[in-house]
Amino acid sequence: EEKRPIPEAERVYLKLDGCPVDIEVSAVPYRYAGEDGVFAIARDVTERKRAERALRDSEARFRTAFENASVGIHLVSLQGTFLEVNQAYSRMLGYAPDELVGRQVAGLIHPEDLRGRMRFVHDLLAGKIASGERESRLLHRDGSIVWALVWTTIQRDQTGRALYLISIVQDITARKRAAEEKETLERHLLQVQKMEAIGTLAGGIAHDFNNILAGIIG
Numbered sequence: 552e553e554k555r556p557i558p559e560a561e562r563v564y565l566k567l568d569g570c571p572v573d574i575e576v577s578a579v580p581y582r583y584a585g586e587d588g589v590f591a592i593a594r595d596v597t598e599r600k601r602a603e604r605a606l607r608d609s610e611a612r613f614r615t616a617f618e619n620a621s622v623g624i625h626l627v628s629l630q631g632t633f634l635e636v637n638q639a640y641s642r643m644l645g646y647a648p649d650e651l652v653g654r655q656v657a658g659l660i661h662p663e664d665l666r667g668r669m670r671f672v673h674d675l676l677a678g679k680i681a682s683g684e685r686e687s688r689l690l691h692r693d694g695s696i697v698w699a700l701v702w703t704t705i706q707r708d709q710t711g712r713a714l715y716l717i718s719i720v721q722d723i724t725a726r727k728r729a730a731e732e733k734e735t736l737e738r739h740l741l742q743v744q745k746m747e748a749i750g751t752l753a754g755g756i757a758h759d760f761n762n763i764l765a766g767i768i769g
Contacts, residue, residue: 554580561596573600623699623720626706629676631656634715643699643722645692661688661696675705676713686723698727 559577566572573596581590617624623640625633633651641648644659651659660668664687674680682704689697703718 556580561600564593573597623718623722625651625718625720627656627716627718629713629715631672640720643697643720644689659690661690664688671703672716675703675716681705689720696724697722698724 557578559575562574562576563571564574574593575596576591576593578589578591581588617635617637620637620639623637623643625636625640628634633654633656636648636651638648641651644651657665657668667685668687671683671685675683682702684700684702687699687701689699691697700721700723701718702720703716705716706714708714
């Protein structure tokens with residue numbers, strides 16, 4: 552009636568057996584044999600819609616796992632800025648997630664560990680390694696050090712082009728402190744044992760020396 556094209560739109564049609572089918576349809580006014588009509592083009596997009604739904608479901612599952620994971624997870628751009636961080640990683644460093652997004656990762660890594668990280672990322676981007684795990688010292692918001700075990704891989708598209716880095720971060724500060732305390736205790740015990748050995752040796756020398764002196768005095 553309006554003599555204008557109908558923009559492309561998606562519709563759900565029914566097959567003869569009653570099953571629904573997703574259709575992408577467009578139409579334009581068309582005059583045929585002296586009568587007004589419609590020239591329509593319809594395309595079956597059922598598979599595409601099914602793939603889109605599967606992708607949405609997959610993204611929803613990933614989002615749930617990402618946000619509720621007990622370990623830290625973050626996505627980092629090739630320029631070294633945070634793209635996304637989950638709650639666990641944010642809590643680990645004393646920040647809110649939106650305070651970290653857009654920040655440089657290098658600003659949260661202990662200066663002594665930066666060079667090692669740069670070499671590691673270079674090897675990832677160069678394709679020398681597909682993934683890797685390394686210990687790193689992170690800087691908490693209050694200035695304290697957080698020891699972390701970081702597993703990182705690189706996400707690529709179907710052509711192999713690098714997109715971003717994905718890291719899983721586990722806080723191992725308590726474990727490192729326990730190891731340091733154990734090492735300190737072992738050093739202390741070794742020192743005590745050395746002192747005991749020196750004391751025993753000194754006692755033996757004093758005893759022998761007294762015997763010599765007794766003979767001399769006699």
